[in-house]
Amino acid sequence: MTSASTPYIGFQLRDWQQHYQSAPDSLRSALGIVVNSLSDHDNAWLYRVSADQLEDQIVQLEALRQQSGGSLDDLPLFGVPFAVKDNIDVAGWPTSAACPAFTYVAQQDATVVANLRAKGAIVIGKTNLDQFATGLVGTRSPFGAVTNTFNPDYVSGGSSSGSASVLARGLVAFSLGTDTAGSGRVPAGFNNIVGLKPTKGWLSNHGVVPACRLNDCVSIFALTVSDAWQVARLAASYDAEDAYSRVNPHTAPAAMSSQPRFAVPDSLEFFGDSQAEKAFQLALENLSSSGVTLVKIDFTPFKALAEQLYYGAWVAERTVAVGKIFTDSPEAMDPVVRNIVANGLNYTACDAWRAEYLRAELAQQINQALAGFDALVVPTSPTIRTLQEMEQEPVLYNSQFGTYTNFTNLADLCALALPSSLRDDGLPAGITLIAPAWHDGALAAFGRQWQRSLSLPLGATGKTLNADHAMTGPMPVSRDHVRVAVVGAHLTGMPLNFQLTQRNAVRVEQTRTASDYKLYALANTQPPKPGLVKAEGGSNIIVELWDIPLARFGEFVAEIPAPLGIGTLQLADGRSVKGFICEPWAIASASDVTSFGGWRSYVEHLKSTASSTANNA
Template sequence: MNSDQGPAVGSTVTEMLAAYRTGTSTPTATVEAFSTAVAARGDDGTWITVVERAELLAAAAALEARPDAVLLPLYGIPFGVKDSIDVAGHPTTLACPDYAYTPDSTAAAVQALVDAGAIFVGKTSLDQFATGLNGTRTPYPIPRSVYGNDMISGGSSSGSALAVALGQVPFCVATDTAGSGRVPAALNGIVGYKPSRGLISTVGLVPACKSLDCITLMASTVEDLDVVFDVMCAEDRADGWSRPRGEKYDGHEITVGLPDLQQLDFFGDAAMFDAHSIARRALPERGLRTTAVDLTPFLEAGLLLYQGPWVAERLVEFDEFLSEKPDSIVPVVREIFLGGRKYSAVDAFRALQSLQELRARVAQLWSSMDVMIVPTIGTTFTVPEVLADPIACNTKLGHYTHFGNLLDLTAVAVPAGLTEDGRPVSLMVIGPALSDDTVLAVAAMILGEGRIASPPTPTEESAVDTVDIVVAGHHLSGERANPQLLELGGSLVEATSTAPTYTLLRIGSTDPIPGLLRVPLGGSAIDVERWRLPAASLAVLAGRLPAVLALGRVLLADGSDVLGYVCDATVQTGAERHTVDDISEFGGWRAYSRAINPAHDTSIAAQEIS
């Protein structure tokens, strides 16, 4: 049984790139850490195959030896690939050993990542033949959610979600035909992005339903999704579904369509209903305007996926294998495949006509909203519950995701807190085809992220010059650790505040340490300072970090996203026992210190008066 209690994501793509470019880390150190982390957990169902440590070290060394490689957009970033996508020289199994083969070429989307400097580290687990949203349909060990309590990981991209949520890699490549990327993202507290069909090439993906398949991404932040998607998004003449990218979000006020709560089904899960209601009520605080929308045509379209002839499309790829080796297929997947044989050409055309009518109804609804927000999942299940009734559980898990590709939509699953009993809550932001940038912008607003849709390409000068860092506690001007910044050549850029998406924690009792923690809901603006230091000094600061702090991204009030001191994963997840108090009501460490000791005034104004 998984003893984890929530995601413990590691460094993000942007944090890794910053560390490489300032000399505080290397790709070699990163792949060493990956191999160690995977070995420490053992075979927990996250990975089907992992690249050997020696091979990873050789790949990292070769990358480090390339002139100017550090300027590549994904230099040294480790990533996993769902095991239905080809990587040359590595088996593609689809979680079916008898189906496995070793491809000679790499999928176009994966090759784009490698060409951008990313390091492929392994193939992640999935529901067999990418059929299901559970994560349990596998002959390998069944993965569990990072939230523990025997909760399913979700699928079919189970391993891709877990690899990110466990902090083993900052992003993973997955797929999403019926919700296979969004559902496991929701169940593991990370961000799961399903682009519009055709924006990422599917050449080299073993089809599930080729007319609906999407290659998708999992990450812990929208910022990382932006960086990776910019690399992967490209027209491919070899892909019959390929099409150009839509327009960038232009900054206009966004209108969010919200179905009436009575239209939403939580399958008797009152705690999930309550948590979703709270998350919805917070949307206006993120600058989003809301309007009512009828969910009916969306749900009607979703019923066509598994209760219509699209099940038969899976047989285009797998019918021969089903006939020759039926016993090699997991029973519930075999049952689904066999069910596809009952549909006729008449059934197919009838369904296509119904879908076209539903698309017309949905198109009218988009005229009054930019995006729609619904739950990603209406409830959760344990592994025993799914094994006892796999089809019914799968239907409930896909209630809000099945219609996405049928209606040619784009969507992103966004973590939105926990239920009262500690289960993950996720909002799904949905938009019409090619509105991807707007959908991602809304996801970033919900998460309180500063978003750079197209990060500037680093130059040699920026890779070695200076670095800005945000401090919120003992390193503030006049505080006891501030001399560390001055000794390293630091200078104060500005006194400012964070975006209103943080809590300030007092960690420890005898010698407390203040720490910033970003939260999805109910955050505050916290007083901070922005300092500028020689980039080479970052390694010194990192070495002096107390155990409960880490270097991470901090969103400031002006929308900028800057490296700074934040709470580490042990504080975020409760993995270690700390005495932790929320002192956000004071607005900052100085104000808190003055409240408990009026003589303590280290503000810049006080220093000037003295």
């Protein structure tokens, strides 16, 4: 399943951006090399772009570039090749869901594909999958099993097997999968790559062949967390064409707390796989050494909900999704998939409502159990199996793979699968972080740090994370948050800091204002507060930057008393952020404390003075 090596193997988004900046006219030649390198015998691909289809995309992209005046600023994915799971529509291309009898030619792009192409990305192929996205194994396809990229005797994981495989080998910069019960996470864990399973409804499912519409998510595979997060944000949009699309409420934190607390299942099952157990224990040790507090919680409701997906009335949703081909041409389906889908006929409408009531009860218990934690950490899969083993127990072993994935969408949680180590047998091991809906960005912020700390190879490319890809600086400003500079009583450890933390605000960094600000201690304020004023003869004043969820910003501002308010501050490095300012009339009765360089130093000075006075009394 190898492909010819090219200069672009393992290229990440930053690599492609730098390439086109230095060689802006190389679009056809670079993509031609990528496409021509793909093997005709690689069953991870079900359909590869033709020369005419590639040229059509290039012409459309060049037109987009002309519209932006030749600049690439509005095309962050300019010329970046990506793969699409073959249950997601690409206009003019066949969609098969790995069932030849089901195949149709898509009339338009799925919304996520359209969004990514509008940002410059180029589809170079569609990928193999467990038929109708039913499975976590990567073997339930009439086009053959997609094998593991580290050892071909083992499964790749599914159902997004092909998308994970081509990504892990560095043939594309990112790929699209889907995730209903873990299909965007298990293949990531088995192939040493990142799998981002977003909050349900954040990415549109319009143009995606449904598996279980209530739980389906388009997922992202990438070599790095940074790339997965950037692609997800570019692919996401509210879509009126998708009945389950949702608007981001803008209430979630931008990152985890500086001292994260992770929940861990109180009972862990690895089905006799001692290497998987050893790898997870190593991951927990690495998390602890990085400052994460680990707390065991009762895993019973998680396990109970996971079992509902295939052993309860929820399987009937797959029966509905598959539709006519199951009733009219059942022989056209994979036998294992057909038997699973057939089980849906065993349930009544009453059973379905009972299943929904149970789901709601267990989901509430799960979300209550996760309150107070930044995430739940689990093994991405408790074990891995060979192709031969999977033939012997196709249903049982598939079920084992879903032990720590099946409950996620049913409980309306988001997840991020991360590489954690390579086992002694050379196979990858991974962990998954799971958090409440819309906490995707917080998971990604932590995942960036985690990936940077391990220095593991990227997928099966043999490459490691480059320093210029590591994004070691402050988090970029999020469109879902307001970055605010605080200067006094809202600083970390100060009396009003709780007004930030109780609104899921996250500290980004400590920095300084531009050099033309003065700091005053305001008279008659409780707790004592400073006033920051832009004035000649000023200095650089220490401030902290905090990201406040957009929906919580208004209520935060409403608590700010006169003479203070929120305006725009200039920082020493030239950035502009929202921050505390003071009305000039309050300065007349205030004390100039600019010389202290910041409010904390002034408060410490007052404490020291008071202590000396008391000792001399």
